Amino acid sequence: MPDDINISAFIWYHADSNLQTDLLAWLGQVKRATGIQGRLLVRKQPDKTTYMEIYDNVKPQLIDIIEDLAGQTPCFSDIQRRCESFSSLSDISS
Secondary structure, eight states: TTSSOOEEEEEEEEEOGGGGGHHHHHHHHHHHHOOOOEEEEEOOOOEEEEEHHHHHHHEEHHHHHHHHHHHOOGGGTTTTOEEEEEOOHHHOOO
C-alpha cells in the first residue's frame, strides 16, 4: 500500500478479560505517543475474549510505530497481535 494513502487499521488479539483496564490504558498511551485516538472493541465468548483496536484515517507508518510501542508494553508480552489494514476505494481508484 502506498505510504501517502491513509488507511484504517484493525489490530486484533485474544487476551484475558482481566486485562481490560490495561488495554484501555494502552489506548491512552498510544494517544500520548502518536496523537491517534484508537477505539477498542471486545467480543467475549465462553472460551476466549477477543479485542480489536481500530485506528481510522492514519498513515501506514503510524501503525508501525504503534506496533513497535506494543512490543515494549508488558501487557502484550504473551499476546500475538494481528494487524489488517484497509484503504478506501476512492483513495486508490484514481
